[in-house]
Amino acid sequence: MVSPTAFEQAWKLGDQVPGWLTVDQATMLWRAALRLGPGARIVEIGSHQGRSTTVLGLAARSVGATVVAVDPFVEGRLFGGTPTRVSFEKNLARAGLNDVVRLEDEYSTKLRKQWNERVHLLYIDGKHDYWTFTDDMLWSENLVPDGEILVHDAFSSIGVTCGIIAKVLCGNRYVYVDRAGSLARFRLTRPGRADRRRVLAEMPWFVRNVWIKVLLRLRLRPVARLFGHDGPYDPY
Incomplete structure:
Protein backbone atom coordinates (compact mmCIF):
# COMPACT_ATOMS: atom_id res chain seq x y z
CA MET A 1 0.00 0.00 0.00
CA VAL A 2 1.44 3.36 -1.06
CA SER A 3 1.11 6.09 1.58
CA PRO A 4 -0.87 9.27 0.73
CA THR A 5 2.32 11.31 1.02
CA ALA A 6 4.35 9.08 -1.33
CA PHE A 7 3.59 11.17 -4.41
CA GLU A 8 4.39 14.43 -2.62
CA GLN A 9 7.77 13.00 -1.62
CA ALA A 10 8.41 11.78 -5.16
CA TRP A 11 7.45 15.11 -6.66
CA LYS A 12 9.68 16.95 -4.20
CA LEU A 13 12.62 15.04 -5.71
CA GLY A 14 11.37 15.23 -9.30
CA ASP A 15 10.67 18.94 -9.14
CA GLN A 16 14.33 19.60 -8.30
CA VAL A 17 15.25 18.33 -11.78
CA PRO A 18 15.06 20.92 -14.60
CA GLY A 19 12.37 20.16 -17.15
CA TRP A 20 8.85 20.90 -18.33
CA LEU A 21 6.78 18.23 -16.59
CA THR A 22 4.08 19.85 -14.43
CA VAL A 23 2.76 18.51 -11.14
CA ASP A 24 -0.53 17.49 -12.80
CA GLN A 25 1.38 15.60 -15.49
CA ALA A 26 3.60 13.97 -12.87
CA THR A 27 0.44 12.84 -11.09
CA MET A 28 -0.79 11.20 -14.29
CA LEU A 29 2.52 9.36 -14.72
CA TRP A 30 2.51 8.31 -11.07
CA ARG A 31 -1.02 6.88 -11.23
CA ALA A 32 -0.31 5.05 -14.48
CA ALA A 33 2.72 3.37 -12.91
CA LEU A 34 0.73 2.44 -9.79
CA ARG A 35 -1.75 0.55 -11.96
CA LEU A 36 1.02 -1.92 -12.83
CA GLY A 37 2.00 -5.04 -10.93
CA PRO A 38 5.22 -6.67 -9.74
CA GLY A 39 7.66 -7.41 -12.54
CA ALA A 40 6.10 -4.84 -14.91
CA ARG A 41 8.33 -2.87 -17.25
CA ILE A 42 7.94 0.84 -18.06
CA VAL A 43 9.68 2.23 -21.13
CA GLU A 44 10.39 5.96 -21.14
CA ILE A 45 11.49 7.47 -24.45
CA GLY A 46 13.30 10.75 -23.84
CA SER A 47 14.64 11.21 -20.31
CA HIS A 48 16.75 14.40 -20.49
CA GLN A 49 17.88 15.14 -16.92
CA GLY A 50 15.46 12.68 -15.31
CA ARG A 51 12.53 14.79 -14.13
CA SER A 52 9.86 12.33 -15.27
CA THR A 53 12.21 9.37 -14.76
CA THR A 54 12.41 10.17 -11.06
CA VAL A 55 8.63 10.15 -10.67
CA LEU A 56 8.20 6.97 -12.72
CA GLY A 57 11.08 5.26 -10.94
CA LEU A 58 9.76 5.95 -7.45
CA ALA A 59 6.26 4.83 -8.45
CA ALA A 60 7.70 1.72 -10.11
CA ARG A 61 9.64 0.80 -6.98
CA SER A 62 6.48 0.98 -4.87
CA VAL A 63 4.76 -1.68 -7.02
CA GLY A 64 7.80 -3.81 -7.84
CA ALA A 65 8.17 -2.60 -11.44
CA ASP A 71 17.84 8.51 -24.52
CA PRO A 72 20.86 8.89 -26.86
CA PHE A 73 22.00 12.11 -25.12
CA VAL A 74 22.84 13.73 -28.44
CA GLU A 75 25.72 16.20 -28.27
CA GLY A 76 24.97 19.84 -28.95
CA ARG A 77 23.29 22.86 -27.40
CA LEU A 78 19.74 21.66 -27.97
CA PHE A 79 19.96 18.31 -26.14
CA GLY A 80 22.99 18.82 -23.92
CA GLY A 81 24.94 15.64 -24.72
CA THR A 82 27.32 14.27 -22.09
CA PRO A 83 26.66 17.00 -19.46
CA THR A 84 22.95 16.15 -19.62
CA ARG A 85 23.69 12.47 -19.15
CA VAL A 86 25.88 13.26 -16.14
CA SER A 87 23.02 15.29 -14.65
CA PHE A 88 20.59 12.45 -15.38
CA GLU A 89 22.78 9.93 -13.58
CA LYS A 90 23.32 12.23 -10.60
CA ASN A 91 19.60 12.89 -10.27
CA LEU A 92 18.78 9.18 -10.32
CA ALA A 93 21.47 8.46 -7.75
CA ARG A 94 20.12 11.21 -5.49
CA ALA A 95 16.66 9.61 -5.69
CA GLY A 96 18.16 6.16 -5.00
CA LEU A 97 16.91 4.70 -8.27
CA ASN A 98 20.00 3.05 -9.73
CA ASP A 99 18.50 -0.38 -9.05
CA VAL A 100 15.12 0.52 -10.56
CA VAL A 101 16.02 2.45 -13.72
CA ARG A 102 18.05 0.96 -16.58
CA LEU A 103 19.49 3.40 -19.11
CA GLU A 104 19.58 2.52 -22.80
CA ASP A 105 21.88 5.09 -24.37
CA GLU A 106 20.52 4.76 -27.92
CA TYR A 107 18.11 6.34 -30.39
CA SER A 108 14.63 4.97 -29.74
CA THR A 109 14.10 4.33 -33.46
CA LYS A 110 17.20 2.11 -33.58
CA LEU A 111 16.63 0.32 -30.29
CA ARG A 112 13.02 -0.51 -31.18
CA LYS A 113 14.10 -2.68 -34.12
CA GLN A 114 16.03 -5.03 -31.82
CA TRP A 115 13.78 -4.84 -28.77
CA ASN A 116 12.25 -8.16 -27.61
CA GLU A 117 11.05 -7.44 -24.07
CA ARG A 118 7.42 -7.03 -22.97
CA VAL A 119 6.34 -3.46 -22.16
CA HIS A 120 3.57 -2.70 -19.66
CA LEU A 121 3.56 1.11 -19.81
CA LEU A 122 4.98 3.32 -22.57
CA TYR A 123 5.86 6.98 -22.04
CA ILE A 124 6.89 8.97 -25.13
CA ASP A 125 8.67 12.30 -24.81
CA GLY A 126 11.33 11.98 -27.49
CA LYS A 127 11.97 13.95 -30.65
CA HIS A 128 8.76 15.75 -31.63
CA ASP A 129 8.79 15.52 -35.41
CA TYR A 130 6.08 13.45 -37.10
CA TRP A 131 8.37 10.67 -38.32
CA THR A 132 10.14 10.04 -35.02
CA PHE A 133 6.92 10.20 -33.01
CA THR A 134 5.04 7.78 -35.25
CA ASP A 135 8.02 5.42 -35.13
CA ASP A 136 8.04 5.66 -31.33
CA MET A 137 4.37 4.68 -31.31
CA LEU A 138 5.46 1.39 -32.92
CA TRP A 139 6.95 0.45 -29.54
CA SER A 140 3.34 -0.46 -28.79
CA GLU A 141 3.95 -3.68 -30.73
CA ASN A 142 5.62 -4.84 -27.50
CA LEU A 143 2.90 -3.43 -25.26
CA VAL A 144 0.52 -5.68 -23.33
CA PRO A 145 -3.11 -5.68 -24.58
CA ASP A 146 -5.00 -2.60 -23.35
CA GLY A 147 -1.66 -1.19 -22.17
CA GLU A 148 -1.36 2.55 -21.68
CA ILE A 149 0.70 5.00 -23.73
CA LEU A 150 1.44 8.45 -22.32
CA VAL A 151 2.57 11.13 -24.77
CA HIS A 152 4.04 14.49 -23.78
CA ASP A 153 3.46 17.60 -25.94
CA ALA A 154 0.33 16.10 -27.44
CA PHE A 155 -2.01 18.71 -28.95
CA SER A 156 0.82 21.23 -28.58
CA SER A 157 3.69 20.04 -30.80
CA ILE A 158 2.68 20.16 -34.47
CA GLY A 159 4.66 17.01 -35.33
CA VAL A 160 3.24 15.00 -32.43
CA THR A 161 -0.31 16.18 -33.06
CA CYS A 162 -0.10 15.32 -36.78
CA GLY A 163 1.04 11.87 -35.69
CA ILE A 164 -1.94 11.57 -33.36
CA ILE A 165 -4.31 12.57 -36.15
CA ALA A 166 -2.77 10.00 -38.50
CA LYS A 167 -2.35 7.09 -36.08
CA VAL A 168 -5.08 7.64 -33.48
CA LEU A 169 -7.89 9.61 -35.14
CA CYS A 170 -7.50 7.84 -38.48
CA GLY A 171 -6.07 4.57 -37.16
CA ASN A 172 -7.46 1.43 -35.55
CA ARG A 173 -4.95 0.63 -32.79
CA TYR A 174 -5.21 3.39 -30.21
CA VAL A 175 -7.89 5.04 -28.07
CA TYR A 176 -7.47 8.55 -26.68
CA VAL A 177 -8.47 8.61 -23.00
CA ASP A 178 -7.65 12.01 -21.43
CA ARG A 179 -4.87 14.50 -20.80
CA ALA A 180 -3.19 16.70 -18.20
CA GLY A 181 -2.06 19.78 -20.09
CA SER A 182 -0.16 18.40 -23.06
CA LEU A 183 0.40 14.97 -21.49
CA ALA A 184 -2.14 12.73 -23.21
CA ARG A 185 -3.09 9.18 -22.26
CA PHE A 186 -3.91 6.53 -24.85
CA ARG A 187 -4.78 2.86 -24.61
CA LEU A 188 -3.84 0.06 -26.98
CA THR A 189 -7.26 -1.10 -28.16
CA ARG A 190 -9.57 -0.65 -31.13
CA PRO A 191 -11.34 2.74 -31.08
CA GLY A 192 -15.01 3.49 -31.57
CA ARG A 193 -16.72 6.64 -32.84
CA ALA A 194 -16.83 8.22 -29.39
CA ASP A 195 -13.09 7.70 -29.05
CA ARG A 196 -12.43 9.50 -32.32
CA ARG A 197 -14.72 12.35 -31.29
CA ARG A 198 -12.60 12.88 -28.17
CA VAL A 199 -9.56 13.46 -30.38
CA LEU A 200 -11.45 15.94 -32.54
CA ALA A 201 -12.61 17.78 -29.42
CA GLU A 202 -8.98 18.64 -28.66
CA MET A 203 -8.36 20.37 -32.00
CA PRO A 204 -9.47 23.87 -30.82
CA TRP A 205 -6.98 23.60 -27.93
CA PHE A 206 -4.28 22.55 -30.40
CA VAL A 207 -5.00 25.54 -32.66
CA ARG A 208 -4.87 27.83 -29.62
CA ASN A 209 -1.46 26.41 -28.65
CA VAL A 210 -0.05 26.89 -32.14
CA TRP A 211 -1.31 30.47 -32.14
CA ILE A 212 0.39 31.12 -28.80
CA LYS A 213 3.65 29.73 -30.20
CA VAL A 214 3.40 32.19 -33.07
CA LEU A 215 2.81 35.06 -30.64
CA LEU A 216 5.81 34.03 -28.54
CA ARG A 217 8.06 33.88 -31.61
CA LEU A 218 6.87 37.38 -32.51
CA ARG A 219 7.66 38.45 -28.92
CA LEU A 220 4.04 39.36 -28.30
CA ARG A 221 3.76 37.92 -24.79
CA PRO A 222 1.16 40.53 -23.69
CA VAL A 223 -1.12 39.28 -26.48
CA ALA A 224 -0.45 35.66 -25.47
CA ARG A 225 -1.64 36.52 -21.96
CA LEU A 226 -5.02 37.46 -23.42
CA PHE A 227 -5.31 33.81 -24.50
CA GLY A 228 -4.48 32.54 -21.02
CA HIS A 229 -0.77 31.92 -21.49
CA ASP A 230 1.53 33.65 -19.03
CA GLY A 231 5.14 32.65 -19.49
CA PRO A 232 8.06 32.63 -21.94
CA TYR A 233 7.78 28.94 -22.87
CA ASP A 234 5.57 27.15 -25.36
CA PRO A 235 2.37 25.60 -23.97
CA TYR A 236 3.04 22.22 -22.38
Missing part, protein backbone atom coordinates in the same frame (compact mmCIF):
# COMPACT_ATOMS: atom_id res chain seq x y z
CA THR A 66 11.21 -1.28 -13.31
CA VAL A 67 11.90 1.55 -15.78
CA VAL A 68 13.92 1.47 -19.00
CA ALA A 69 15.03 5.01 -19.87
CA VAL A 70 15.82 5.43 -23.58
Whole structure:
Protein backbone atom coordinates (compact mmCIF):
# COMPACT_ATOMS: atom_id res chain seq x y z
CA MET A 1 0.00 0.00 0.00
CA VAL A 2 1.44 3.36 -1.06
CA SER A 3 1.11 6.09 1.58
CA PRO A 4 -0.87 9.27 0.73
CA THR A 5 2.32 11.31 1.02
CA ALA A 6 4.35 9.08 -1.33
CA PHE A 7 3.59 11.17 -4.41
CA GLU A 8 4.39 14.43 -2.62
CA GLN A 9 7.77 13.00 -1.62
CA ALA A 10 8.41 11.78 -5.16
CA TRP A 11 7.45 15.11 -6.66
CA LYS A 12 9.68 16.95 -4.20
CA LEU A 13 12.62 15.04 -5.71
CA GLY A 14 11.37 15.23 -9.30
CA ASP A 15 10.67 18.94 -9.14
CA GLN A 16 14.33 19.60 -8.30
CA VAL A 17 15.25 18.33 -11.78
CA PRO A 18 15.06 20.92 -14.60
CA GLY A 19 12.37 20.16 -17.15
CA TRP A 20 8.85 20.90 -18.33
CA LEU A 21 6.78 18.23 -16.59
CA THR A 22 4.08 19.85 -14.43
CA VAL A 23 2.76 18.51 -11.14
CA ASP A 24 -0.53 17.49 -12.80
CA GLN A 25 1.38 15.60 -15.49
CA ALA A 26 3.60 13.97 -12.87
CA THR A 27 0.44 12.84 -11.09
CA MET A 28 -0.79 11.20 -14.29
CA LEU A 29 2.52 9.36 -14.72
CA TRP A 30 2.51 8.31 -11.07
CA ARG A 31 -1.02 6.88 -11.23
CA ALA A 32 -0.31 5.05 -14.48
CA ALA A 33 2.72 3.37 -12.91
CA LEU A 34 0.73 2.44 -9.79
CA ARG A 35 -1.75 0.55 -11.96
CA LEU A 36 1.02 -1.92 -12.83
CA GLY A 37 2.00 -5.04 -10.93
CA PRO A 38 5.22 -6.67 -9.74
CA GLY A 39 7.66 -7.41 -12.54
CA ALA A 40 6.10 -4.84 -14.91
CA ARG A 41 8.33 -2.87 -17.25
CA ILE A 42 7.94 0.84 -18.06
CA VAL A 43 9.68 2.23 -21.13
CA GLU A 44 10.39 5.96 -21.14
CA ILE A 45 11.49 7.47 -24.45
CA GLY A 46 13.30 10.75 -23.84
CA SER A 47 14.64 11.21 -20.31
CA HIS A 48 16.75 14.40 -20.49
CA GLN A 49 17.88 15.14 -16.92
CA GLY A 50 15.46 12.68 -15.31
CA ARG A 51 12.53 14.79 -14.13
CA SER A 52 9.86 12.33 -15.27
CA THR A 53 12.21 9.37 -14.76
CA THR A 54 12.41 10.17 -11.06
CA VAL A 55 8.63 10.15 -10.67
CA LEU A 56 8.20 6.97 -12.72
CA GLY A 57 11.08 5.26 -10.94
CA LEU A 58 9.76 5.95 -7.45
CA ALA A 59 6.26 4.83 -8.45
CA ALA A 60 7.70 1.72 -10.11
CA ARG A 61 9.64 0.80 -6.98
CA SER A 62 6.48 0.98 -4.87
CA VAL A 63 4.76 -1.68 -7.02
CA GLY A 64 7.80 -3.81 -7.84
CA ALA A 65 8.17 -2.60 -11.44
CA THR A 66 11.21 -1.28 -13.31
CA VAL A 67 11.90 1.55 -15.78
CA VAL A 68 13.92 1.47 -19.00
CA ALA A 69 15.03 5.01 -19.87
CA VAL A 70 15.82 5.43 -23.58
CA ASP A 71 17.84 8.51 -24.52
CA PRO A 72 20.86 8.89 -26.86
CA PHE A 73 22.00 12.11 -25.12
CA VAL A 74 22.84 13.73 -28.44
CA GLU A 75 25.72 16.20 -28.27
CA GLY A 76 24.97 19.84 -28.95
CA ARG A 77 23.29 22.86 -27.40
CA LEU A 78 19.74 21.66 -27.97
CA PHE A 79 19.96 18.31 -26.14
CA GLY A 80 22.99 18.82 -23.92
CA GLY A 81 24.94 15.64 -24.72
CA THR A 82 27.32 14.27 -22.09
CA PRO A 83 26.66 17.00 -19.46
CA THR A 84 22.95 16.15 -19.62
CA ARG A 85 23.69 12.47 -19.15
CA VAL A 86 25.88 13.26 -16.14
CA SER A 87 23.02 15.29 -14.65
CA PHE A 88 20.59 12.45 -15.38
CA GLU A 89 22.78 9.93 -13.58
CA LYS A 90 23.32 12.23 -10.60
CA ASN A 91 19.60 12.89 -10.27
CA LEU A 92 18.78 9.18 -10.32
CA ALA A 93 21.47 8.46 -7.75
CA ARG A 94 20.12 11.21 -5.49
CA ALA A 95 16.66 9.61 -5.69
CA GLY A 96 18.16 6.16 -5.00
CA LEU A 97 16.91 4.70 -8.27
CA ASN A 98 20.00 3.05 -9.73
CA ASP A 99 18.50 -0.38 -9.05
CA VAL A 100 15.12 0.52 -10.56
CA VAL A 101 16.02 2.45 -13.72
CA ARG A 102 18.05 0.96 -16.58
CA LEU A 103 19.49 3.40 -19.11
CA GLU A 104 19.58 2.52 -22.80
CA ASP A 105 21.88 5.09 -24.37
CA GLU A 106 20.52 4.76 -27.92
CA TYR A 107 18.11 6.34 -30.39
CA SER A 108 14.63 4.97 -29.74
CA THR A 109 14.10 4.33 -33.46
CA LYS A 110 17.20 2.11 -33.58
CA LEU A 111 16.63 0.32 -30.29
CA ARG A 112 13.02 -0.51 -31.18
CA LYS A 113 14.10 -2.68 -34.12
CA GLN A 114 16.03 -5.03 -31.82
CA TRP A 115 13.78 -4.84 -28.77
CA ASN A 116 12.25 -8.16 -27.61
CA GLU A 117 11.05 -7.44 -24.07
CA ARG A 118 7.42 -7.03 -22.97
CA VAL A 119 6.34 -3.46 -22.16
CA HIS A 120 3.57 -2.70 -19.66
CA LEU A 121 3.56 1.11 -19.81
CA LEU A 122 4.98 3.32 -22.57
CA TYR A 123 5.86 6.98 -22.04
CA ILE A 124 6.89 8.97 -25.13
CA ASP A 125 8.67 12.30 -24.81
CA GLY A 126 11.33 11.98 -27.49
CA LYS A 127 11.97 13.95 -30.65
CA HIS A 128 8.76 15.75 -31.63
CA ASP A 129 8.79 15.52 -35.41
CA TYR A 130 6.08 13.45 -37.10
CA TRP A 131 8.37 10.67 -38.32
CA THR A 132 10.14 10.04 -35.02
CA PHE A 133 6.92 10.20 -33.01
CA THR A 134 5.04 7.78 -35.25
CA ASP A 135 8.02 5.42 -35.13
CA ASP A 136 8.04 5.66 -31.33
CA MET A 137 4.37 4.68 -31.31
CA LEU A 138 5.46 1.39 -32.92
CA TRP A 139 6.95 0.45 -29.54
CA SER A 140 3.34 -0.46 -28.79
CA GLU A 141 3.95 -3.68 -30.73
CA ASN A 142 5.62 -4.84 -27.50
CA LEU A 143 2.90 -3.43 -25.26
CA VAL A 144 0.52 -5.68 -23.33
CA PRO A 145 -3.11 -5.68 -24.58
CA ASP A 146 -5.00 -2.60 -23.35
CA GLY A 147 -1.66 -1.19 -22.17
CA GLU A 148 -1.36 2.55 -21.68
CA ILE A 149 0.70 5.00 -23.73
CA LEU A 150 1.44 8.45 -22.32
CA VAL A 151 2.57 11.13 -24.77
CA HIS A 152 4.04 14.49 -23.78
CA ASP A 153 3.46 17.60 -25.94
CA ALA A 154 0.33 16.10 -27.44
CA PHE A 155 -2.01 18.71 -28.95
CA SER A 156 0.82 21.23 -28.58
CA SER A 157 3.69 20.04 -30.80
CA ILE A 158 2.68 20.16 -34.47
CA GLY A 159 4.66 17.01 -35.33
CA VAL A 160 3.24 15.00 -32.43
CA THR A 161 -0.31 16.18 -33.06
CA CYS A 162 -0.10 15.32 -36.78
CA GLY A 163 1.04 11.87 -35.69
CA ILE A 164 -1.94 11.57 -33.36
CA ILE A 165 -4.31 12.57 -36.15
CA ALA A 166 -2.77 10.00 -38.50
CA LYS A 167 -2.35 7.09 -36.08
CA VAL A 168 -5.08 7.64 -33.48
CA LEU A 169 -7.89 9.61 -35.14
CA CYS A 170 -7.50 7.84 -38.48
CA GLY A 171 -6.07 4.57 -37.16
CA ASN A 172 -7.46 1.43 -35.55
CA ARG A 173 -4.95 0.63 -32.79
CA TYR A 174 -5.21 3.39 -30.21
CA VAL A 175 -7.89 5.04 -28.07
CA TYR A 176 -7.47 8.55 -26.68
CA VAL A 177 -8.47 8.61 -23.00
CA ASP A 178 -7.65 12.01 -21.43
CA ARG A 179 -4.87 14.50 -20.80
CA ALA A 180 -3.19 16.70 -18.20
CA GLY A 181 -2.06 19.78 -20.09
CA SER A 182 -0.16 18.40 -23.06
CA LEU A 183 0.40 14.97 -21.49
CA ALA A 184 -2.14 12.73 -23.21
CA ARG A 185 -3.09 9.18 -22.26
CA PHE A 186 -3.91 6.53 -24.85
CA ARG A 187 -4.78 2.86 -24.61
CA LEU A 188 -3.84 0.06 -26.98
CA THR A 189 -7.26 -1.10 -28.16
CA ARG A 190 -9.57 -0.65 -31.13
CA PRO A 191 -11.34 2.74 -31.08
CA GLY A 192 -15.01 3.49 -31.57
CA ARG A 193 -16.72 6.64 -32.84
CA ALA A 194 -16.83 8.22 -29.39
CA ASP A 195 -13.09 7.70 -29.05
CA ARG A 196 -12.43 9.50 -32.32
CA ARG A 197 -14.72 12.35 -31.29
CA ARG A 198 -12.60 12.88 -28.17
CA VAL A 199 -9.56 13.46 -30.38
CA LEU A 200 -11.45 15.94 -32.54
CA ALA A 201 -12.61 17.78 -29.42
CA GLU A 202 -8.98 18.64 -28.66
CA MET A 203 -8.36 20.37 -32.00
CA PRO A 204 -9.47 23.87 -30.82
CA TRP A 205 -6.98 23.60 -27.93
CA PHE A 206 -4.28 22.55 -30.40
CA VAL A 207 -5.00 25.54 -32.66
CA ARG A 208 -4.87 27.83 -29.62
CA ASN A 209 -1.46 26.41 -28.65
CA VAL A 210 -0.05 26.89 -32.14
CA TRP A 211 -1.31 30.47 -32.14
CA ILE A 212 0.39 31.12 -28.80
CA LYS A 213 3.65 29.73 -30.20
CA VAL A 214 3.40 32.19 -33.07
CA LEU A 215 2.81 35.06 -30.64
CA LEU A 216 5.81 34.03 -28.54
CA ARG A 217 8.06 33.88 -31.61
CA LEU A 218 6.87 37.38 -32.51
CA ARG A 219 7.66 38.45 -28.92
CA LEU A 220 4.04 39.36 -28.30
CA ARG A 221 3.76 37.92 -24.79
CA PRO A 222 1.16 40.53 -23.69
CA VAL A 223 -1.12 39.28 -26.48
CA ALA A 224 -0.45 35.66 -25.47
CA ARG A 225 -1.64 36.52 -21.96
CA LEU A 226 -5.02 37.46 -23.42
CA PHE A 227 -5.31 33.81 -24.50
CA GLY A 228 -4.48 32.54 -21.02
CA HIS A 229 -0.77 31.92 -21.49
CA ASP A 230 1.53 33.65 -19.03
CA GLY A 231 5.14 32.65 -19.49
CA PRO A 232 8.06 32.63 -21.94
CA TYR A 233 7.78 28.94 -22.87
CA ASP A 234 5.57 27.15 -25.36
CA PRO A 235 2.37 25.60 -23.97
CA TYR A 236 3.04 22.22 -22.38
